[in-house]
Amino acid sequence: MNSNSKLLFQKDQIGLGKRKQATARVFLVPGEGNLIINKVSGDKYLQYNANYLNMVWSPLEKLNLGKQFDIIAVVRGGGLTGQTEAIQLGVARLLCKIDNQNRPILKPFGLLTRDARIKERKKYGLRKARKAPQYSKR
Known part of the structure; x- marks a missing residue:
């Protein structure tokens, strides 16, 4: 790892995203359009689901930055949709x-709106x- 890429992993160069129970810390590295999620290929991690992959790349495509960056993400919690x-x-x-x-x-x-919908808590007396x-009745 060269010194240039070390600069990109600093605290001020993290994009934090949350959805439901999922939390993602995202790093953008100049590259050729690779996606790495939790040290695994993004295609494999997202089970080759085209919708999920398009969702991840959509902010870059809207800015016409397509394959100029590699996305490195560390995700925790939730399911695949929330993580995506x-x-x-x-x-x-x-x-x-x-x-x-x-x-x-x-x-x-x-794309900048945090979806605030989370699971509602269980109430006593209910299932x-x-x-x-x-x-x-009887």
Whole structure:
């Protein structure tokens, strides 16, 4: 690892994305368009799902930066959909941190909006958050 890439892994060059229970820390490295998630090839990690892969690359494609960067992501928690959306948000935030001119381009596509919907907590007396036990009249 050369000294130039070490600079890109500093604390101020992290894009943090969250969705449901998933958290993604994203790094952008100048490269030829590789995706690495948790030290595994992004294609393999996302099970070769075209929708997930398009979702991760969409912020770069909206800015016509297609294959100029490698995305390196460290994700924890949640499932594949939540992790994918967390990576997408992290990439978009990092692109805005790198160049503030990217913000007005990405904002109309909703790529900078944190989806605040999370699982509702279970309430006592119920089976799940809202599912009640079967009612018996007699």
